[in-house]
Amino acid sequence: MLNVELNTPIMTLNAIEYTINCIFNIVGLKETFELQVASNRKKVILRLNNKKIFFNLLTEDKILKLLNREITLNKILSADKAVEIPIILEKDAEFVTIKEEVLCVNADILSISFILLSRYEEFHYDSRDDIGNFEYKNSLAFFYNFIDYPIVDEYAMLLRPYLRNFLPEIEFTTNKYQIIPSHDIDELYRYKRDLIGFRRIVFDLLLKPNCRKKDYLTNVFNKEKDPFNESIYTLLHDSQRLNLEAEFYFMTAKKSKLNRGYNILDFDMDKFVGLSKRGNQKIGLHGGFGTRNNLELFRLEKMKLESATKLDISITRQHYLNFEIKETPNLMEENGIRVDSSLGYNEQEGFRCGTCHEYRLWDFRNNCEFKLIERPLIVMDITLFKHKAYSKKEAIHSIFKLNSRCIAVGGKFTILWHNTYVIDFKEWYEDVYIHALESICKLNCCIDPDFSIG
Numbered sequence: 001m002l003n004v005e006l007n008t009p010i011m012t013l014n015a016i017e018y019t020i021n022c023i024f025n026i027v028g029l030k031e032t033f034e035l036q037v038a039s040n041r042k043k044v045i046l047r048l049n050n051k052k053i054f055f056n057l058l059t060e061d062k063i064l065k066l067l068n069r070e071i072t073l074n075k076i077l078s079a080d081k082a083v084e085i086p087i088i089l090e091k092d093a094e095f096v097t098i099k100e101e102v103l104c105v106n107a108d109i110l111s112i113s114f115i116l117l118s119r120y121e122e123f124h125y126d127s128r129d130d131i132g133n134f135e136y137k138n139s140l141a142f143f144y145n146f147i148d149y150p151i152v153d154e155y156a157m158l159l160r161p162y163l164r165n166f167l168p169e170i171e172f173t174t175n176k177y178q179i180i181p182s183h184d185i186d187e188l189y190r191y192k193r194d195l196i197g198f199r200r201i202v203f204d205l206l207l208k209p210n211c212r213k214k215d216y217l218t219n220v221f222n223k224e225k226d227p228f229n230e231s232i233y234t235l236l237h238d239s240q241r242l243n244l245e246a247e248f249y250f251m252t253a254k255k256s257k258l259n260r261g262y263n264i265l266d267f268d269m270d271k272f273v274g275l276s277k278r279g280n281q282k283i284g285l286h287g288g289f290g291t292r293n294n295l296e297l298f299r300l301e302k303m304k305l306e307s308a309t310k311l312d313i314s315i316t317r318q319h320y321l322n323f324e325i326k327e328t329p330n331l332m333e334e335n336g337i338r339v340d341s342s343l344g345y346n347e348q349e350g351f352r353c354g355t356c357h358e359y360r361l362w363d364f365r366n367n368c369e370f371k372l373i374e375r376p377l378i379v380m381d382i383t384l385f386k387h388k389a390y391s392k393k394e395a396i397h398s399i400f401k402l403n404s405r406c407i408a409v410g411g412k413f414t415i416l417w418h419n420t421y422v423i424d425f426k427e428w429y430e431d432v433y434i435h436a437l438e439s440i441c442k443l444n445c446c447i448d449p450d451f452s453i454g
């Protein structure tokens, strides 16, 4: 259940400023402003270049009602008129009105954006699944059916043309859409010398009757030629071929029930680092199960990876997307992590944080933003074929749909494909992942470096 202290305001002045800054970043407006909340708390007054912008704001009791799913949201057409977005706006009211030197945003885009960006809804909701993750079924996006839309970005895109007209003297920047393939390296070896490895050898020999048994068995014990090891290079080469800057998250966790575990020193990291630099591919930490609330364990795993790669590690994603909003951002920041990309749901693809832009997470204890940047994960392989049990066609459709919203808002389409599933779901790798990425690259001309969103 929701765990909110009623004497603590949800939308503090700092929270309002943070949310407006996030929205303005998406809009491409980098100016400083002054902020004031009207005495009745129903309006935020922003002063910028001798002009005023009003934002309507739900009262605190109505925000609580929103969190308890007790208010009805209306719908508005997105800026590109392609989809309908839920919004807190009175029926038939205009999204924005301008009178003389005042622009008034009649919708409350701030409360819902803050709840989604800060992850207020999970910070104040205690229920977790059996591995400690906040579940999609408990989110506002599930109840109000908006997981397919980055609604914070959609609001920003609706606001952008009004602000550009209202502030013609200011130069707005344009955010560039980008596809970011990312790869969690959960295992280095398919044929590890343990029970699971042995089972796989038997399984593969039985299931691949046409393979040349002698060659096959020679390769089984050649670590360099192990399929999981080779799959890391397959992913690297495919990203480089498509001119995409991929991220590779390596694990250094000890073997346990939920960490398959491998010795990172068994991997030829010098060779991989050398190859990865060619196309600006990045290396990050895949924090093992158990690190989400353990600062020292996280530090140890990061140090091991830094020692193996001889690199400063500043990007990360948690194994099983195992991220506790009350603890993980703090320990990542303490350990010098700059960007995390864990915030997607295992069981549902889409926009968990309401955005596909990078943004700073919110520190509830200190009522200010973290330095830590979140780049939300939009879609993951296992969600498609296991949790949602899609056909390949349905999976491709979902990827295209989500990607099209990322294009519409100039955001980052972060997709995760595990190295193990390059092998274990080979057909899906080729027919869904590679097919979708090739089609998107072709359509968006992202191979052309001059491509950008207007």
Ligand SMILES: [Zn+2]
Pocket (backbone or CB within 6 Å): 184, 185, 186, 286, 318, 319, 320
């Ligand atoms: Zn993992």
